[in-house]
Amino acid sequence: HNKYTLNIIPGDGIGKEVVPVSLKVLEKLSEKFDFQLKFKFFDYSCDYYLKHGAMMDKDGMKKLADCDAILLGAVGMPNVPDHISLWGLLIPIRRAFDQYVNLRPVKSLKGINGVLKEKKNIDYLIVRENSEGEYSDLGGIIYPDTENEMVIQHSVFSKKGTERIVKYAFELAHHRKKTLTSATKSNGIIHSMIFWDNIFENISKQNPKVITSKFHIDILCAQVVKNPDWFDVIVASNLFGDILSDLGPVCTGGMGIAPSANLNPEGKFPSMFEPVHGSAPDIYGKNIANPIATIWSCVMMLEYLGEKEAAAHLFACIEKITESTKTTPDLGGSLTTTQVGESIIELL
Amino acid sequence: HNKYTLNIIPGDGIGKEVVPVSLKVLEKLSEKFDFQLKFKFFDYSCDYYLKHGAMMDKDGMKKLADCDAILLGAVGMPNVPDHISLWGLLIPIRRAFDQYVNLRPVKSLKGINGVLKEKKNIDYLIVRENSEGEYSDLGGIIYPDTENEMVIQHSVFSKKGTERIVKYAFELAHHRKKTLTSATKSNGIIHSMIFWDNIFENISKQNPKVITSKFHIDILCAQVVKNPDWFDVIVASNLFGDILSDLGPVCTGGMGIAPSANLNPEGKFPSMFEPVHGSAPDIYGKNIANPIATIWSCVMMLEYLGEKEAAAHLFACIEKITESTKTTPDLGGSLTTTQVGESIIELL
Ligand SMILES: CC(C)[C@H](C(=O)O)[C@@H](O)C(=O)O
Ligand SMILES: CC(C)[C@H](C(=O)O)[C@@H](O)C(=O)O
Numbered sequence: 001h002n003k004y005t006l007n008i009i010p011g012d013g014i015g016k017e018v019v020p021v022s023l024k025v026l027e028k029l030s031e032k033f034d035f036q037l038k039f040k041f042f043d044y045s046c047d048y049y050l051k052h053g054a055m056m057d058k059d060g061m062k063k064l065a066d067c068d069a070i071l072l073g074a075v076g077m078p079n080v081p082d083h084i085s086l087w088g089l090l091i092p093i094r095r096a097f098d099q100y101v102n103l104r105p106v107k108s109l110k111g112i113n114g115v116l117k118e119k120k121n122i123d124y125l126i127v128r129e130n131s132e133g134e135y136s137d138l139g140g141i142i143y144p145d146t147e148n149e150m151v152i153q154h155s156v157f158s159k160k161g162t163e164r165i166v167k168y169a170f171e172l173a174h175h176r177k178k179t180l181t182s183a184t185k186s187n188g189i190i191h192s193m194i195f196w197d198n199i200f201e202n203i204s205k206q207n208p209k210v211i212t213s214k215f216h217i218d219i220l221c222a223q224v225v226k227n228p229d230w231f232d233v234i235v236a237s238n239l240f241g242d243i244l245s246d247l248g249p250v251c252t253g254g255m256g257i258a259p260s261a262n263l264n265p266e267g268k269f270p271s272m273f274e275p276v277h278g279s280a281p282d283i284y285g286k287n288i289a290n291p292i293a294t295i296w297s298c299v300m301m302l303e304y305l306g307e308k309e310a311a312a313h314l315f316a317c318i319e320k321i322t323e324s325t326k327t328t329p330d331l332g333g334s335l336t337t338t339q340v341g342e343s344i345i346e347l348l
Numbered sequence: 349h350n351k352y353t354l355n356i357i358p359g360d361g362i363g364k365e366v367v368p369v370s371l372k373v374l375e376k377l378s379e380k381f382d383f384q385l386k387f388k389f390f391d392y393s394c395d396y397y398l399k400h401g402a403m404m405d406k407d408g409m410k411k412l413a414d415c416d417a418i419l420l421g422a423v424g425m426p427n428v429p430d431h432i433s434l435w436g437l438l439i440p441i442r443r444a445f446d447q448y449v450n451l452r453p454v455k456s457l458k459g460i461n462g463v464l465k466e467k468k469n470i471d472y473l474i475v476r477e478n479s480e481g482e483y484s485d486l487g488g489i490i491y492p493d494t495e496n497e498m499v500i501q502h503s504v505f506s507k508k509g510t511e512r513i514v515k516y517a518f519e520l521a522h523h524r525k526k527t528l529t530s531a532t533k534s535n536g537i538i539h540s541m542i543f544w545d546n547i548f549e550n551i552s553k554q555n556p557k558v559i560t561s562k563f564h565i566d567i568l569c570a571q572v573v574k575n576p577d578w579f580d581v582i583v584a585s586n587l588f589g590d591i592l593s594d595l596g597p598v599c600t601g602g603m604g605i606a607p608s609a610n611l612n613p614e615g616k617f618p619s620m621f622e623p624v625h626g627s628a629p630d631i632y633g634k635n636i637a638n639p640i641a642t643i644w645s646c647v648m649m650l651e652y653l654g655e656k657e658a659a660a661h662l663f664a665c666i667e668k669i670t671e672s673t674k675t676t677p678d679l680g681g682s683l684t685t686t687q688v689g690e691s692i693i694e695l696l
Pocket of ligand 1: 187188189218434590624626
């Protein structure tokens, strides 16, 4: 039977609550589906930083590289600036491991509903570019500390970087409903988006079977709320994908259920799976965080590892939970994080 | 009695339907409230471009400058690229006339509802920076037409530009509920947003009576849908304000009712009033576009001109319409653009 080594980074805040619960679920699942899991734990976090002066040790990236996949809880706490915590752990992993695809499903689960008055059948995938674009620390400040101070920030879109994410999205679209939406803002004076549009159009020509559409990000944000059932696969730049993937879950059930995968599709480096939500310091310590976002991220991890059957079974159990009242408060239930995990284990 | 010269640019698509209707309303209102309006018409538009090879004539900006306010319908049609139409008319006006405040109210109107299942009391103002930030055509392409092609796009945040919009927002907050939210993304590696945050914090210290909060744009987009009643004044960069102001109306009644003002607060140049929606080529020619977004923009214009009483009366009439069934199809009614205008005139 198959054996997988997983590098586990619970991280900060509720990451430390939802990850252990998810690991128990995974363990039980592995018995049932006859595969083996080896967990290697890493305490890289804000606590780690406060003790050691860095978010990870010097050869942290090297250690993290050695595995079949990474599971991450959340990074960031109020007592450490984000540009230290996130830029010292989350973003380096995404980038150094060339996890250029950030895959974020938005899907109605049985029994739960978002904020919309009309129940819609929502099921789309956000394919977020995860390595360049608006997320760049290039640029700088001129005339610091004077009246004329000015900061220039560079967004960087490479042909390679844009082509590979767009191609990945077309590939996915071929395996789904053969429709693909591109998020842009080329009607503003943002010229990088014209570059994006051109590449999208070129690759679209090589994929004549996929019906494409293009929405400006402002109206797209409105439409994913108004008409979420219009969409099947949406490809977006780093920032636009970030925005869309917090907005999507509002219409399906909230951040407590939003999963994600940071993929290096070539498998040269490990991929990383993490809930979309953050460390949520406001609810940390109460054992009420919804573990479903992380458990669903584990479903994505199992699919990625090739354990399709186990993945499908786990997903079905998640839906049994959301259909019942065995949920955390964010979904209207009154169970704790641990109890939701236990309920899922029972169902397995 | 007071006399105002208005420069009118119906522009493209439904702009040519909603503007004439709004002008009739204004004319009637001016009789009632005893002020005089002089309309000067400008046919700057995509049609104009197709005839003359430019979106306006050479001294267009000079001509437009000579007035008390500008009313614009919409700009852009599929047969002219956006970077010609919008960058040749809309954006130059905003910039050359230093309309650095883009004010966009999001407010529940009586009788109509957005997509939310729970009816909330929504009433907030988006204060969008309108002159710099992410909307910049600086930067360029390196290695064109090769595998290594790459585009670099510069966002520009000046201290002056950021301070003046943040100060404007604090000023507004003082006159409302004394709470102010700043949209940011300083947890990504986007360093210009740290610059934004620092300026916001400094100005906040000078305004201790205003309670402030800071949201990253991804979660802010989720919250304006989930908890729109949390917000009173939101200050945002050019791009973030653009996104928020299409998203807001989804929860109140749609783009058919979303107004905006492009203000040059110092009054050195004219301000411009326009609906948030575009030219909507898909419904143009059918006389079904909702004129309320433009008529509400006229309310904002009247306030700006100092005709507060007339403004308040017109707004009350708009709400009488939304409360009734005398609306266009987007709000569930079956009236035409013209008929909605006539109904409002009757109420005046
Ligand atoms: C048409 C476009 C350039 C414009 C913008 O992005 O400013 C529009 O979306 C708006 O919000 O006024
Ligand atoms: C925490 C932050 C840097 C991160 C991002 O913007 O990518 C988060 O919002 C996400 O969506 O994963």
